[in-house]
Amino acid sequence: MTVTVEHKRPQITPEDQMEKETFSKPRTRKARGGSRRRGSVERKPDATLKVIPLGGLDAIGKNMTAFECGDDMILVDAGLMFPDDDHPGIDLILPDYTYVLENEHKLRGIIITHGHEDHTGSLPYLMKDLSRKVPIYATKMTLGLVEGKFNEHRVKARLAEVKAGDEIKLGSFVVDFFAVNHSIPGALGVFLQSPAGNVLHTGDFKLDQSPIDGVHTDFGALARFGKMGVDLMMSDSTNAMNPNFTPSEAEVGRALRPIIENAKGRVIIASFASHIHRLQQIADAAVACGRKVVVTGRSMVQNTDIARRLGYLKIQDVDLIDAYDLKDMPADKVVIMCTGSQGEPLSALARIANGEHRTIQIDEGDTVIISATPVPGNEKAVTRVVNSLAKIGCDVYDKRRAMVHVSGHAGAEELKLVLSIVQPKNFMPVHGEATHLRAHAKLAEATGVPARNIFLCENGDTLELTQDGVRFGEPVESGIVYVDGLSVGDTSKDVLDERQTLGGAGVALICAAVDLRKKQIMGHVRVEMRGITGGDVSDLRREATDTVKGTLRRALEKGTKGRDLEKTCRDSLLSLLWERTKQRPMVVSSIIEL
Amino acid sequence: MTVTVEHKRPQITPEDQMEKETFSKPRTRKARGGSRRRGSVERKPDATLKVIPLGGLDAIGKNMTAFECGDDMILVDAGLMFPDDDHPGIDLILPDYTYVLENEHKLRGIIITHGHEDHTGSLPYLMKDLSRKVPIYATKMTLGLVEGKFNEHRVKARLAEVKAGDEIKLGSFVVDFFAVNHSIPGALGVFLQSPAGNVLHTGDFKLDQSPIDGVHTDFGALARFGKMGVDLMMSDSTNAMNPNFTPSEAEVGRALRPIIENAKGRVIIASFASHIHRLQQIADAAVACGRKVVVTGRSMVQNTDIARRLGYLKIQDVDLIDAYDLKDMPADKVVIMCTGSQGEPLSALARIANGEHRTIQIDEGDTVIISATPVPGNEKAVTRVVNSLAKIGCDVYDKRRAMVHVSGHAGAEELKLVLSIVQPKNFMPVHGEATHLRAHAKLAEATGVPARNIFLCENGDTLELTQDGVRFGEPVESGIVYVDGLSVGDTSKDVLDERQTLGGAGVALICAAVDLRKKQIMGHVRVEMRGITGGDVSDLRREATDTVKGTLRRALEKGTKGRDLEKTCRDSLLSLLWERTKQRPMVVSSIIEL
Structure with a gap:
């Protein structure tokens, strides 16, 4: 996982800003399952569709994928991840969406498959970073939840309601939405048609045969898109390691x-x-x-x-x-x-x-x-x-004592069933850690997708889909961005490492004033310690002060000054603390030269 | 969970130190199951047996129980616990065994039921704290592992090998060891007879009917002790919430x-x-x-x-x-x-x-x-x-994909089976968190132990067993002791809180020298920051330095000095950092008065 410290701002020209947004009204499919058309988008032999996962492949979290074909780009999902103990003090983790910002002029719309925060949570940050209000397409439920977040962040946005069965045109893309069943109402899968080929993205789903709201995952749509030809399928890997069918809600x-x-x-x-x-x-x-x-x-x-x-x-x-x-x-x-x-x-x-x-x-x-x-x-x-x-x-x-919880994600048998219905030419497992993606790849192979057509990607990888098939392209800038208090993207790995050291072993501070000409310490030498243990702490502090004082005096004698002087004091305190506590706290040395 | 900062040393008098140790050679039961005797210890109507769990009832870890009758005490197990994220920088957690040290003169022996670290790990520390070599009784396997730890710690000890079927006398106690089956060889349960009554302690166990080493949990012994009368049974609660039989190894x-x-x-x-x-x-x-x-x-x-x-x-x-x-x-x-x-x-x-x-x-x-x-x-x-x-x-x-692991602890059905065989008068679930102990209590009730005879204890509680039954006595000093680098028991909750703050939000340091008479700042004011984020860090540092400088100047004008001066500077930096980062790092202020 790379950490992106600088959160580059794209250079947007005034022309880009003036660009007319292609905001298409959705139209609902009338003849469901009836038509046998081979797709709504004319294929162009030299077209390339880039599929760029920016999040969601290193963890269950911060899902985001860019689809780019010529001058058109759409984004599917814009999620966040909650930090764990490896990220001390961090509030939220966003995917690094620099690539989206750099190509903002191409961005025709953002599709949100459902209202969970790992699919919606980076939207407020993304909307603040974009220079124009790119329309957001989602169901009424999803938009309701997104709107709440936007209000908290005081973000204004263009929200466009779609529902299962709708088809919209975004630049050269035609997007069909289909119902999937998940642990939140209003969840969608998407079928993207582009001049280079078709992609089916399941979103998060399970195959609940007795859903609470009566909304089933739309097998008919899956079969229809399968028949139209799915050049690349992307599917939810969360439960790929669970051998069974997930029980019904x-x-x-x-x-x-x-x-x-x-x-x-x-x-x-x-x-x-x-x-x-x-x-x-x-x-x-x-x-x-x-x-x-x-x-x-x-x-x-x-x-x-x-x-x-x-x-x-x-x-x-x-x-x-x-x-x-x-x-x-x-x-x-x-x-x-x-x-x-x-x-x-x-x-x-x-x-x-x-x-x-x-x-x-x-x-x-x-x-x-x-x-x-x-x-x-x-x-x-x-x-x-x-x-x-x-x-x-x-x-x-809890779950162990009675079935008071079931998962919202499809198990292995469900995943294979959907793969069998869609029969994709190429497959890319998404929404999971490496181990889930790999397990899902095995399932795809078992349903007949050739191993060479299965792509295990990492965030930032680019898959290029052309009439000749799918291959890896150039990776793009990717990684993670920390939300840390008010700061977004400023917290570096260095800062986190500092926090790890501080949190694990504490900190000791040296403060002294010296007269370099007189080679004298002026006033008291102060050593402060926080989060440090070791016998009697006031004894240790006294010993530390004496040690630093001695070191400082000898160093002044030798004519040491500036950073060298500070480093000499720091080193002597570090050795003392290691000897006394067998720990390596952070030591900061400030010496004022009068 | 209480944190004991001061690790009190007991006052041992020279007489205590000279006291002759009652080191009894074990004798192996000859007529196993044959004899029908009602116990080897004569009951005394006014005798009281105190059962004092010092660890193991707040977590799966640091098991330790003291049994005290008159002037005799024995200890069963001396374990440790590994720290989690709530204990930053801590290496190990020991039970607070102050009570044992305070009553060292009574201590006749330490029994270790098996070689897992949650039963053996605090032994090296305990041995260093005891003023004499109290004998340690355990099986060959357990002693082998303990010896390894003692060598690392350079601790010398008296190790006494016992095996299942042995009976030893420790002061007024008679201790019988019986085989139990667990995820380590050489695991024992113990049956303690005292003048006040009998206690059966299962140790950690499961009922594996096809054990790898052929050693079964000794049903015969359980039945025999049950017949002799178990006034109090203590049993392993780890898997009390698992409704089944644990599968065989x-x-x-x-x-x-x-x-x-x-x-x-x-x-x-x-x-x-x-x-x-x-x-x-x-x-x-x-x-x-x-x-x-x-x-x-x-x-x-x-x-x-x-x-x-x-x-x-x-x-x-x-x-x-x-x-x-x-x-x-x-x-x-x-x-x-x-x-x-x-x-x-x-x-x-x-x-x-x-x-x-x-x-x-x-x-x-x-x-x-x-x-x-x-x-x-x-x-x-x-x-x-x-x-x-x-x-x-x-x-x-892993476990989810194939049965490549099974637990070493008995499930609910096994626990009930053992309760039914032993039919104890009173019951105290041990070896578990509150939720496990409670679940085990319910199982005991289901097998016929009256609810009023079931004791849900916390570490440091005392159960008093007399001929009239069991009741709660006065609690003793208890808690946890941190091993933190070289320090044992010096790390306080304050130090941990400091580490939490440091690790979560970082630290800022103010270092300045002032002349109080001239009301002047001497030399540069230094502000150092570690683990702090917020926009451009060098900008923030510059702003912080200016803020502190301004505050310091105004405070000097007003004649502020000493701690007040430092606090004023600290407060001004804290407000600035909160405003800029919405975080509250630790701020340490050292001002040298010349």
């Missing part, structure tokens, strides 16, 4: 019902705030058991509002109560839906577990359901919350 | 064989270095497939040496080759057993994966088996190594 409802029915006290259910199908099932089960629903946690409140307003989530007003009214309700008459399924320390669930929630209390005998699975890296945080709940005496259910 | 052998048989290149298997049964199965499968065995990784080499020497691991010399001789071997003729199953960055597997291993290389088509499960918190590290291997093109097997 409906199974979760079946598991939740008896738990809520048999619960004696409060029922508190933590889930992903964007998992509207899950929230629908929780609400349905609550109402069926004669309980009212309470929603708590900022993103949960926000998303249920949006989803109810847009008609994706159906909870009647009479079944919802405000958290402030909980005190008037018997404990066994409520189900509390909350955030915190990842153990986030400031989330509603963590605050409830620690007795720090303003309106919701928890008692022995209450039931807590973790209706989610920990994202890798969050296991310990989740365990911490569960242990707090266990100490209170709550009955905690 | 033999299943792993069955899974490994076809993978090795079908592998085309090298086979590299990472496992726990102490899992001798696993290593035996790997070696057996390798030899059966006509491959030689290579052992690499410091602890793996060390443990296989000890286990072969003591007869626990049977690999013939002819089947072992040195890593240096690998270059002369065809890749498909070797199986490499290595450390690194937890993704440790410096382990053999990580070095192999990164091409940094001195003697072992890895190529596309080689097979890697992760014959372990990630300890919670290590998931990301393991994933990182697996992804590196996937990028090389290795075929990686």
Whole structure:
């Protein structure tokens, strides 16, 4: 993973800025499955389609792919990733989209397949960096969530609603949207036709045969596009290593019902705030058991509002109560839906577990359901919350105890089924770490895609699709960009390394003033230590001060000055600290020459 | 979790030091199962047995329990825990055993149930803190591993070998050892008879019906002790939440064989270095497939040496080759057993994966088996190594893909079975986090132990066992002690908090010299920043220097001095940094008054 420190601004000429945007109104396919046409875009023998993944191939996160053909470019998804312990102090991680900015004049539109943050999260940053309002195409649900983020960031954008079955023209591209089933409503796959060939991008999907909202992954569309000819297929690798079919979301409802029915006290259910199908099932089960629903946690409140307003989530007003009214309700008459399924320390669930929630209390005998699975890296945080709940005496259910969570991504058998329907000429597994991509490649091979036509790419690689097939082209600038407080892209690997050292072993600071002519130390020599341990710390500090003083005096005698003087002091303190603590803290030496 | 900063030294009087140690030779039970005696210890109506868990009840780690009756105390296990991200820079975590040191004069012996570090790891520290060589009782295998650690620490100790079936007398205690089956050979459970009553401690165990070394958990002994009367049972809660029987270790052998048989290149298997049964199965499968065995990784080499020497691991010399001789071997003729199953960055597997291993290389088509499960918190590290291997093109097997690992701890059904055999009067789940202990308590209740006789304890709690039953007594000093470089117990929560701040947001340092009488700044004002980000860092530094200079000048005018002067400067820099970066780094201000 390369770290891009400089976040280059593209040079946009006034002409580019004046360029007329090709904003096409979507038209809905009338004769679904009826027509047998070979595509809406005329093939050009010398055309090349570049497929450039800018994110999503090194991790499950920050998905973004550019498709470029001649003077036209479209972007599919603009996601972010949440940092782990390797990125101390970092708030968010974005894909480096320098290439998009450098080619902004070509950019005809941004397609967002669904509303998860690993597909939408870098949009506000990208929109700020673009010099014009490139239109964003997505479903009503996705746009609702994106709009919320834009409002927080005070970003204005052009949002264009599309739905499954729509076809739009973006420059020389024709884009068809088809329904896929995922752990959020309004998820789409896209079929891109270009003068150089056709690409099918599944988006994130599973093949739920009994979906909560009745929206199936559109097998008919997959078959139709397959028949039209898919030169390159890109498909979701998240669960490529899971040998089975992912269970239906409906199974979760079946598991939740008896738990809520048999619960004696409060029922508190933590889930992903964007998992509207899950929230629908929780609400349905609550109402069926004669309980009212309470929603708590900022993103949960926000998303249920949006989803109810847009008609994706159906909870009647009479079944919802405000958290402030909980005190008037018997404990066994409520189900509390909350955030915190990842153990986030400031989330509603963590605050409830620690007795720090303003309106919701928890008692022995209450039931807590973790209706989610920990994202890798969050296991310990989740365990911490569960242990707090266990100490209170709550009955905690998680995935291990009952099927209170299922994945939103297709398992190996589903992936093979879709590959078999589409029968792509070339295949590129996406949305996964190296190990997932490789497993998905094996699946593609098993369904008959020749190994030489399967492309294991890294972020920044370019695949070039021409009438002669697919091959690797020149890689483009890529990497990751840190959002760190107010700063975007300024945090370098060096800064992170400094934080790792500081966080692991602490810091020692030397401050002294010297008169170089008199070869004298002026005033006190100060050594300060933070995050350093080693016997009695004040003893250690005294010894450190003496050591530095001695070194400084000898160095002054020899006529050492400037950086050399500072380095000599730093080195002597470092050796002392290593000897006394067997650790290597950071040592910073400031010597003022009077 | 409380953090004990001061690691109190007990006051040992010369008399205590001269006290004769009661070192009893074990005698092996002759008439196993035959005798029907009601115990070897005479009950005293006024005797009280205190059971004091000092570790192991807040986490899977640092197990240690003190048993105290009158003037006699014995300790069962002395383990450590490995730190996670909540403990930046910490090397190891020990239980706070102040109570043991304060009662050193009573300590008759230390019993180690088996050789895992969460049961043995604090022994070297404890031995250094004790003023005399308290004898350590354990099996040959356990003592072999303990001895290795003692040699590293240059600690001398009295090691007393016992084996399953032995009975020893320690003060007024009589201790019977019985065989249990676990993921390391030579694991024991203990049955303690005291004048106040009997305690059965299972140690870590599972009920493997086809154990690799033929050693079963001794059902006969459990039944016999049950019949003699178990007033309190303490049992391993690790897998209390797993509803099933843990599969037999033999299943792993069955899974490994076809993978090795079908592998085309090298086979590299990472496992726990102490899992001798696993290593035996790997070696057996390798030899059966006509491959030689290579052992690499410091602890793996060390443990296989000890286990072969003591007869626990049977690999013939002819089947072992040195890593240096690998270059002369065809890749498909070797199986490499290595450390690194937890993704440790410096382990053999990580070095192999990164091409940094001195003697072992890895190529596309080689097979890697992760014959372990990630300890919670290590998931990301393991994933990182697996992804590196996937990028090389290795075929990686883990638990999800084949049964290449099984747990060494009993599942819920096994736990209930043992509870049913022993039929204890009182029960205390041990070896687990709050959620495991609670789950185990429910299992005990299900087998008929009355809820009021089940004790969910925390570290430092005291259970008092008398002829009237069990009740909570006064808690003792407990907590955790950090090993941090050379320092043991000096690292405070404050130091860790400092490291968290430093690691998350960096540090800024102010260094200046002033003349208070002249109200003047002397020489340059220096501001240094480390781990801080925010636009152009040199711009920020310049602005910070100007801000501090201005503040300092105004404060001098007002006659501010000393700590107030430093605080004023610190505050002004903190506000500037918050404004510019929206982060709160640590700011240290040193102002030299001339």
